[in-house]
Amino acid sequence: MSFSLTILGSSSAVPTSRRYPAAHVLNVHERYFLIDCGEGAQIQMKRNNIRFGKINNIFISHLHGDHVFGLFGLISTFGLLERTADLHIYANPKLEKILDNILKFFFEQPLSFKIIFHPIGSKKQELIYEDEKVTVETIPLKHRIPTCGFLFREKAPLLNIRKDMIEYHNIPVKEIYNIKCGKDFNKPDGTSIPNKKLTLPPYKPRSMAYCCDTRYSEGIVKYIKNVDLLYHEATYANNMAKEAREKYHSSAGEAATAAKKANAGKLIIGHFSPRYKSILPLVEDARKIFPNTFAAQEGEVHKVKQTKDKRNQ
Amino acid sequence: MSFSLTILGSSSAVPTSRRYPAAHVLNVHERYFLIDCGEGAQIQMKRNNIRFGKINNIFISHLHGDHVFGLFGLISTFGLLERTADLHIYANPKLEKILDNILKFFFEQPLSFKIIFHPIGSKKQELIYEDEKVTVETIPLKHRIPTCGFLFREKAPLLNIRKDMIEYHNIPVKEIYNIKCGKDFNKPDGTSIPNKKLTLPPYKPRSMAYCCDTRYSEGIVKYIKNVDLLYHEATYANNMAKEAREKYHSSAGEAATAAKKANAGKLIIGHFSPRYKSILPLVEDARKIFPNTFAAQEGEVHKVKQTKDKRNQ
Numbered sequence: 001m002s003f004s005l006t007i008l009g010s011s012s013a014v015p016t017s018r019r020y021p022a023a024h025v026l027n028v029h030e031r032y033f034l035i036d037c038g039e040g041a042q043i044q045m046k047r048n049n050i051r052f053g054k055i056n057n058i059f060i061s062h063l064h065g066d067h068v069f070g071l072f073g074l075i076s077t078f079g080l081l082e083r084t085a086d087l088h089i090y091a092n093p094k095l096e097k098i099l100d101n102i103l104k105f106f107f108e109q110p111l112s113f114k115i116i117f118h119p120i121g122s123k124k125q126e127l128i129y130e131d132e133k134v135t136v137e138t139i140p141l142k143h144r145i146p147t148c149g150f151l152f153r154e155k156a157p158l159l160n161i162r163k164d165m166i167e168y169h170n171i172p173v174k175e176i177y178n179i180k181c182g183k184d185f186n187k188p189d190g191t192s193i194p195n196k197k198l199t200l201p202p203y204k205p206r207s208m209a210y211c212c213d214t215r216y217s218e219g220i221v222k223y224i225k226n227v228d229l230l231y232h233e234a235t236y237a238n239n240m241a242k243e244a245r246e247k248y249h250s251s252a253g254e255a256a257t258a259a260k261k262a263n264a265g266k267l268i269i270g271h272f273s274p275r276y277k278s279i280l281p282l283v284e285d286a287r288k289i290f291p292n293t294f295a296a297q298e299g300e301v302h303k304v305k306q307t308k309d310k311r312n313q
Numbered sequence: 314m315s316f317s318l319t320i321l322g323s324s325s326a327v328p329t330s331r332r333y334p335a336a337h338v339l340n341v342h343e344r345y346f347l348i349d350c351g352e353g354a355q356i357q358m359k360r361n362n363i364r365f366g367k368i369n370n371i372f373i374s375h376l377h378g379d380h381v382f383g384l385f386g387l388i389s390t391f392g393l394l395e396r397t398a399d400l401h402i403y404a405n406p407k408l409e410k411i412l413d414n415i416l417k418f419f420f421e422q423p424l425s426f427k428i429i430f431h432p433i434g435s436k437k438q439e440l441i442y443e444d445e446k447v448t449v450e451t452i453p454l455k456h457r458i459p460t461c462g463f464l465f466r467e468k469a470p471l472l473n474i475r476k477d478m479i480e481y482h483n484i485p486v487k488e489i490y491n492i493k494c495g496k497d498f499n500k501p502d503g504t505s506i507p508n509k510k511l512t513l514p515p516y517k518p519r520s521m522a523y524c525c526d527t528r529y530s531e532g533i534v535k536y537i538k539n540v541d542l543l544y545h546e547a548t549y550a551n552n553m554a555k556e557a558r559e560k561y562h563s564s565a566g567e568a569a570t571a572a573k574k575a576n577a578g579k580l581i582i583g584h585f586s587p588r589y590k591s592i593l594p595l596v597e598d599a600r601k602i603f604p605n606t607f608a609a610q611e612g613e614v615h616k617v618k619q620t621k622d623k624r625n626q
Binding site: 014016020043047063068070076094 | 326327355360414415
């Protein structure tokens with residue numbers, strides 16, 4: 001039951017010899033969500049053993065090249081590998097036409113798979129993806145062009161039913177799902193066994209918020225309250241907070257303030273300006289405000305462990 | 314007086330964890346020519362200490378994504394770094410419009426530099442670039458879409474004038490250039506000193522041909538006769554020559570045959586299919602026909618040394 005974020009690119013718009021433009025893969029129960037797709041994303045996926053076939057959903061925060069320019073090559077590769085599964089892309093509606101133009105221009109044959117384009121807004125929080133295990137909502141951000149973050153939430157898992165209780169109370173199969181959902185068990189003799197005696201607490205649903213690119217804004221805190229993992233851009237160190245603000249980016253301290261105010265479990269800062277050969281000063285800036293901060297680094301995997309839920313205790 | 318080719322990408326269309334799509338830099342007397350610009354070219358340039366400011370001319374062989382998709386990010390980076398020098402792009406005329414569309418779409422502000430687009434054909438050999446040290450000509454190739462290779466030739470250097478002769482014959486400054494060009498020196502007393510006695514032979518002009526992507530064709534041999542360095546694609550090993558032909562690519566043996574027939578100095582094979590974890594079998598296939606064959610490998614630099622010209626001996 002994985003919940004882990006792999007960093008493929010930690011750079012801002014100008015990459016360095018070690019840092020790639022923005023790209024990340026969130027694995028939730030073996031569903032792989034690609035978040036932004038900067039140049040080189042496909043090579044980074046290969047390096048980090050992320051199978052292309054696992055990528056069915058791509059979320060693009062905004063239409064700056066450093067978050068998009070890996071998409072054309074990735075789609076091309078999917079085509080050359082004769083992918084058949086639909087590929088869902090969630091992005092600003094303007095991307096659809098230019099992507100379509102590029103595909104028509106550069107590819108000799110129609111793709112072997114369908115691209116299903118989901119236009120998304122960036123002005124209010126919206127649910128844009130849902131399956132039986134995960135939901136994805138947008139987070140309105142403040143950048144120079146329309147930009148949204150993404151909030152990935154694991155759905156609340158069912159309660160664990162106690163096998164010994166199934167035998168002891170002779171619980172029929174048809175009742176098991178109801179009990180896992182929290183219902184009491186009514187025996188044929190009229191006795192009611194409270195759910196609490198029949199089940200064990202499952203793990204707490206996990207969550208990850210991705211906020212990049214954005215100027216720091218207290219307004220986002222309400223969307224990311226209590227996330228286990230917060231990825232927040234920190235293009236600059238604290239001594240460049242003014243420049244960050246002017247360019248609609250954040251400083252490391254501002255990313256940490258967002259994490260603190262949101263009561264996040266762990267903060268990852270990324271989208272670093274190429275001026276920083278070492279990221280340590282940014283991590284130090286952030287840790288003064290939010291100690292559980294880590295710098296995004298290519299190839300690193302940030303796992304969120306399962307912890308007990310208290311719903312049923 | 315450099316003449317060296319740096320390999321930035323040795324992969325065919327689908328990159329691997331170690332091999333990037335096609336991109337190469339030829340350094341001729343500190344002029345840096347970028348030949349094809351696959352995804353990740355800018356990162357590979359950073360890794361190989363190729364300064365962005367040195368790149369003024371980009372040659373695109375054809376409009377398949379694996380030879381082009383690094384261009385958008387590279388231009389974006391040039392803009393962010395506030396480049397001012399003109400950037401010349403030599404490519405199929407169709408690229409101009411799509412590039413223009415992409416630039417308009419993804420960039421908020423006009424670029425800080427001019428892009429000067431040079432449309433090139435692929436049906437006959439043409440001179441497309443010339444300065445005081447180098448010429449670049451196209452080489453018609455056989456691929457699924459219009460494609461051309463590039464032949465880079467160093468211009469014949471001037472003869473080296475002997476300093477001792479300048480003193481001995483009291484040669485005036487205004488005559489030196491003529492003598493370096495091969496003229497005899499006529500002394501004021503009417504004596505003529507033959508050029509051969511006044512000069513030393515310079516080095517032989519060097520050349521490099523780039524043939525990628527292409528089906529093997531004996532027709533190209535005439536364009537690449539006696540090149541010092543031949544980069545010829547070898548997407549497949551010899552046992553897949555049929556597939557190579559069908560897909561308008563070459564086998565390693567065919568690349569070697571081209572090198573042998575052209576009397577090339579050294580052959581570099583590249584554009585490898587991702588099916589080959591090791592390239593050794595392809596190198597072995599090629600060396601049976603042309604022993605001085607090497608596999609393209611990211612970061613490797615192939616230098617062509619100066620050798621004596623025999624013009625004046």
